Amino acid sequence: MAFKKSLFVAATMAAAVFGAALQGHDECANIEPSDELRAAAAEMAAHEAEAAKKPNNAKPAADVNVPVYIHVIATSTSKADGYLSDADVRSTISGMNGDYQGRGFQFTVKAIDRSINARWASDQDEMVMKRKLHKGDYKTLNLYFLPKMAANGYCYYPKSVSSGSDDLYRDGCTIRSDVYNNGQTTTHEVGHWLGLFHTFQDGCDPVNDMVDDTPALINSWSCNQNDDSCPDMPGKDPVTNFMSYGTCRSVFTAGQTARTKSMYNKFRA
Structure with a gap:
């Protein structure tokens, strides 16, 4: 093409x-x-x-195992207000692992935390939230589940970042909580995190x-x-x-x- x-x-x-x-x-x-x-x-x-023009007899490289930290943001402890259970969010990762199987990546949940915060739950004060919650380095995936978003989700594309920068803390994916069981959305968004348009x-x-x-x-x-x-x-x-x-x-x-x-x-x- x-x-x-x-x-x-x-x-x-x-x-x-x-x-x-x-x-x-x-x-x-x-x-x-x-x-x-x-x-x-x-x-x-x-x-x-x-x-693509050359023969390739090399064995496929082993899958990269991406550590995942999940942050559930809600306005109350009700699931209707975004308070997803461990089983809910783990099912999202399980579905995504199926989608990426044989495609070079698998994802392992390292920890799940929860916050009750109305502003964060409506996708406000992004950097305040992420400075507080973000974990790991730039090869670590941070997933934020929020109940009040106009879109199903968004992720930040990879870029050159420096230690401690806003770009490092901003990184990750934000998914609307009511589509947590629509595996296609998280798989799509993580595709952006991995550099796909x-x-x-x-x-x-x-x-x-x-x-x-x-x-x-x-x-x-x-x-x-x-x-x-x-x-x-x-x-x-x-x-x-x-x-x-x-x-x-x-x-x-x-x-x-x-x-x-x-x-x-x-x-x-």
Whole structure:
């Protein structure tokens, strides 16, 4: 898939708004990838393209075991107010481990803590909360479950960080508590934490998500595998890809698997 430079913002935003209206709220509130991340992705794409031309008889590398600290934020001790049980959040990690099995990563819960705080529960005072709760280093995943968010979740992309910086403490993923048992959401968001863009990044622009084996598409909530929103580009819409939107997500591509490993090794290892 050739690299691209143009951005189909209007079409992508229109599709996203339509999908959000159908779902009642936004799926993902991730910001645009930084210039640093795009440059790293471009370099990795070039290396991956060269590697694909050569025979590879090496044994697959062992999965990276990512330590996970889970922070449950609620407004009361009622589950309706976000107070998830250990079993609830562990089921999320179990589902995510199934999705990432054979894809280079597994996730181990190290600890679960809970806070009753109305402002934190509505995604306010982010840095105050994270300075208090964040645990581990940059290769550690901090998951925050909050009951009052406009979107299902968001994660911070990997980047160069310094010890003790806001960027280090800000890192991690925030998931809306009422979708804790929708494993697709957490798997999708952690994909961003590992450096993956949306499959519909930049719409029908040829570079798209900068992964060669994910066809370009304009964002949609469709599960129709015959959809082709970018007919001048190779492949049908990757509606079953975890980094798309919708309710039928179930796969990562080999290219995405290679990319997450490269991103993790560059920024987090």
